[in-house]
Amino acid sequence: MMNSAFWSTVLTLLLGTLTVHAQTGNLTGSPYSLFGLGVGTNSNIGKNSALGKGGYALWGDEFINNYNPAAFAAAAQKNFMFDIGMLTEISTVSSNNNEERRLASNISSIALASSLSPRSGFGITLAPHSDVGYALIGIQSNIEGSFESFVSNIFGSGGLNDLKLSYGYQINDYINTGLGLSYLFGSINETERIAAGTSTLTVEERNGYSGLRLDLGLQAKLSERIRLGVRWQLPTSLNAERDQIVTKVSALLTDPDIVENTTGEEIESFDLPLVVSTGIQINPVKSLSLNLDYSKSYWNATEQNDNIGTFINQDIMAFGAEYLIDRNGFKYWERIQFRAGFTYDTGYLEVNNEPIDSYSITAGLGLPLGRYGRSKINLSYTYRSGGSSEGILVQETFNTLNINVSLNDIWFLKRKIN
Numbered sequence: 001m002m003n004s005a006f007w008s009t010v011l012t013l014l015l016g017t018l019t020v021h022a023q024t025g026n027l028t029g030s031p032y033s034l035f036g037l038g039v040g041t042n043s044n045i046g047k048n049s050a051l052g053k054g055g056y057a058l059w060g061d062e063f064i065n066n067y068n069p070a071a072f073a074a075a076a077q078k079n080f081m082f083d084i085g086m087l088t089e090i091s092t093v094s095s096n097n098n099e100e101r102r103l104a105s106n107i108s109s110i111a112l113a114s115s116l117s118p119r120s121g122f123g124i125t126l127a128p129h130s131d132v133g134y135a136l137i138g139i140q141s142n143i144e145g146s147f148e149s150f151v152s153n154i155f156g157s158g159g160l161n162d163l164k165l166s167y168g169y170q171i172n173d174y175i176n177t178g179l180g181l182s183y184l185f186g187s188i189n190e191t192e193r194i195a196a197g198t199s200t201l202t203v204e205e206r207n208g209y210s211g212l213r214l215d216l217g218l219q220a221k222l223s224e225r226i227r228l229g230v231r232w233q234l235p236t237s238l239n240a241e242r243d244q245i246v247t248k249v250s251a252l253l254t255d256p257d258i259v260e261n262t263t264g265e266e267i268e269s270f271d272l273p274l275v276v277s278t279g280i281q282i283n284p285v286k287s288l289s290l291n292l293d294y295s296k297s298y299w300n301a302t303e304q305n306d307n308i309g310t311f312i313n314q315d316i317m318a319f320g321a322e323y324l325i326d327r328n329g330f331k332y333w334e335r336i337q338f339r340a341g342f343t344y345d346t347g348y349l350e351v352n353n354e355p356i357d358s359y360s361i362t363a364g365l366g367l368p369l370g371r372y373g374r375s376k377i378n379l380s381y382t383y384r385s386g387g388s389s390e391g392i393l394v395q396e397t398f399n400t401l402n403i404n405v406s407l408n409d410i411w412f413l414k415r416k417i418n
Contacts, residue, residue, distance in 0.1 A: 032356055032387065032396070035306045035349055037188065037209065037270060038130035038159045042382060042400045043087045043108030045125060049402045050364025050380035051320025052341025054293030056279030057219060057229030059176070062374055063406060064111045066125050066164070067277075068231045069178030070217035073168030075113055075121030079374075085109040085127075085404040092397045104133055108402070119170040129160040132188050152194040160186035160209060173221070180215030184238060184272075199250040201259075209270060211238035225283045233275035235301070240267045271302040287325055293318040299348045312355060314348035320362075328372075337366030339380070347386070358386025358396075374408035 033039045046063040048055045060071035064083050075081070087108035093100045113123035136154040163185070168178040187208040194201040213236045219229045246260040279293035295318075299311040320341035325334040343360040350356070364380030384398040 032134075032349065032394075033130075033132040033159075034134050034136075034156060035309050036130075036311070038132035040345075041108075041128040041131050041159075042089060042384070042398065043085055043128055043402060044380075044404075045083050045085060045109050045111045045127060046404055046406055047322075047337070047339060047364065047366055047378045047380070049382065049404075050339035050341060050362050050378070051291055051322065052293070052318035052343045052362055053316075053360070054279055054291050054318035054320050054341065054343070055229075055281075056231055056277050056293050057227045057281040057291060058279075059219065059227065060113065060121070060123075060168070062408065063376075064113045064123055064125070066111060066123070066127065066166070067279075068217040068219060068229050069123075069166040069180035069215050070168050070176040070219040070229065070231075072113055072121040072123045072166050072178060073119065073170040073176035073219075075115040075123075075168070077115045077118050079115060080409055081111075081113045082407045083109070083111045083404055085402060087400065087402050089398055089400045091399075094395045102133075109404075113166075121168050123164075123166040123168075125162070125164045125166070127162050127164075129162040129182075129184055129186070131159040132156050133159075150194055152192055154190065154192045156188065156190045158186060158188045160184050164215075166215070168217070175221075176217075176219040178215075178217035178219075180217065182213040182215065183210070184213060184236075185210040199248060202247045202249070202256075204245050204247075206243045207240060207267065208243075209238040209240050211236055211269075213272065227281040229279045229281075231275075231277045233272075233277075235274045235298075236272050238270045238272065240269050241265060242267045271304060273298045273302050287323060289322045289324075291318075291320045293320075297348060306349070309349045309351040309356075311348055312350045315346045316343065318343045322366075324366075332368075335368045337376075339364040339366065345386070356387055358384055360384040364402075376406045376408075378402075378404040378406055380404075 044053060045066045048067060055065055056068045058065050058071060059074035061074040061076055064081050065071035085108045088105040091102045093102065109125065109127035111123060111125035113121060115121045134156045162182050164180055164182040166178060166180040168176055170176050187206050190205045192203045214234045216232045219227065221227050242265045244260065244262045245258065247256040248259050249256050275295060275297045277293065277295035279291055282290045284290065295316040297314040300313050302311060304311050318341065320339065323338045327335060329335050341362040345358045347356040347358065360382050362380060362382045364378065367377045367379065369375040369377065380402045382398065382400040384400065387394050387396045
């Protein structure tokens with residue numbers, strides 16, 4: 001039974017984190033977030049992080065699976081699920097024998113889901129779509145037409161959020177279908193400080209993006225041991241506008257002088273490609289679950305170019321495994337879910353004809369809360385390496401810790417006293 005204390009906790013967390021997540025904090029320190037709309041997020045909802053960031057075929061009967069809207073069709077009747085995630089990431093960036101470490105940490109995602117009928121369910125999630133967090137320090141350039149030079153420091157932050165409503169419907173005991181509607185919104189902020197002689201020029205720029213995107217999902221149970229899943233993320237175009245203010249400070253001025261101030265300027269929209277993802281889940285034995293996933297993003301079809309890099313088609317392959325001794329075991333460790341995974345990402349950006357690919361190794365635990373409840377604390381660790389230290393590129397390594405508190409309880413159930 002869901003009591004008033006549980007509801008109070010959920011509502012407080014939901015309202016508070018909606019504000020925090022949408023307005024503050026960086027979730028990455030990658031210099032590659034300089035390109036496009038930033039880098040793909042390392043945060044996930046529930047247990048997907050530890051399964052190689054895959055799970056298109058996993059049914060959402062016990063956890064919120066935001067990878068496929070069809071998974072919400074399997075939500076247990078009268079069950080309410082709530083998930084809040086936190087991320088801490090330590091990244092190391094190296095190039096030409098130089099090395100730098102960065103730390104990013106914040107609340108990463110929130111989600112809730114429930115059944116609507118014995119054959120349908122819904123979910124609402126708020127999670128990052130992309131992350132931006134870079135710092136370029138001490139860039140020295142020559143002033144055109146003279147021998148003088150200036151030094152600039154550039155800082156970037158922000159990213160896009162994905163507020164998504166998902167609906168899943170179970171056609172029969174073997175086929176789930178789903179529909180997801182995402183509202184993508186957010187801004188990319190860049191501040192450049194240019195020092196030349198006794199003057200400092202500061203350029204503050206905010207590029208805001210917003211738009212809708214549609215997801216279609218399908219899941220099929222071939223047998224008690226094999227399930228399939230497919231998701232289509234349809235292409236869309238995000239509207240964009242720019243605010244910019246340029247100020248100048250010199251030794252002769254006591255207050256900053258506003259050189260330029262522009263608000264609400266329409267800029268070129270950003271196109272997101274068609275993404276087709278598919279996965280299979282296999283249970284070779286009762287206590288072991290394996291998932292194999294593949295996703296392809298058709299960036300070439302957008303015909304977009306960045307100032308430095310070129311967008312290319314992206315392939316992501318993922319493998320995950322979960323082992324559970326006994327869901328109803330008397331000993332606590334028997335009810336712990338052990339998870340591991342591997343991911344290879346070809347990347348969607350090419351710089352100097354060099355694709356920015358990466359690979360990830362993941363591991364995690366599902367720690368049950370209570371003897372018979374389905375609520376869990378999901379822990380996952382990810383080691384990711386990507387990029388290249390050749391030429392102008394940089395090599396990155398990430399150590400990421402995801403903590404998700406996943407609450408699962410029954411509502412609208414009255415106690416019966418004999």
